[in-house]
Amino acid sequence: MPAPxxxxxxxxxxxxxxxxASITQEHEVVPDANVDLxxxxxxERCRAVLYGPLTRSIHVPSRAGHGYLVVHFHPGAMPRLVDASPSELVNASVELREVAGLSLDALGERLLAAGTPEQMREELTPLLRQVPYPPGDSFDRALRHLLARPEPxxxxxxxxxxxxxxxxxQRAFKERxxxxxxTYTRIARLQEALSALREHPARSLSEVAHQIGYADHAHMTRDFRELTGRTPSDFRRPA
Incomplete structure (x- = not known):
């Protein structure tokens, strides 16, 4: 669903x-620089969890019969929903008691009553707009520069x-x-490689590695093993 x-x-x-559509299962979440709500x-209830940036894979449980709404924030755009910095939430999560001053019970009632995903987004948007976000700094300039270049x-x-x-x-990235x-560029390149593996399943690992900017597929495999504990080929096999 597009962002508002x-x-x-x-x-x-x-x-x-x-x-x-939900099932009782452990879902693998691979490293990324994003924060998720x-x-x-x-x-019975509404539960809210803020997941920090990841430098290793984690597993997030789901339960059959429960609905799950995920807000995926841009890198460096962690909202001030908790009294913690991004560095304190790396590979960690925290349970929330409220969202922008609204109790989880009240939020859950609103979202369930909304009915459609689009109406849920409309209910949640004003609350997310109230939350403070980090001001622009050197990180934003660096991120724009990285996104504009084909190689890291x-x-x-x-x-x-x-x-x-x-x-x-270094300080700007640490704060944001x-x-x-x-580490950010390694994780961003991993994410790009994962997208390429999903979108082009017939493409060889060497071709994917060259496309993403790895020296060769051995370097890509090493990064995959260090960051996810798995090989690129593992992500082509049915889950």
């Missing part, structure tokens, strides 16, 4: 899994290109995503 226009710079997308909805830059070269000190760049520019 008023939150397009903060929210990448929303995902709704209705109760009739997970809302679990049932007749080494942190020193990135700092030079932006006329920043390496220390300033919780880890270093080097």
């Amino acid at each position: 226009a008023s939150l397009g710079e903060r929210v990448e997308f929303l995902l709704w899994v209705p109760p009739e 997970l809302l679990e909805l049932s007749d 830059l080494r942190p020193g070269a990135l700092a030079d290109a932006l006329h920043l000190s390496t220390r300033t760049l 995503v919780g880890f270093s520019p080097r």
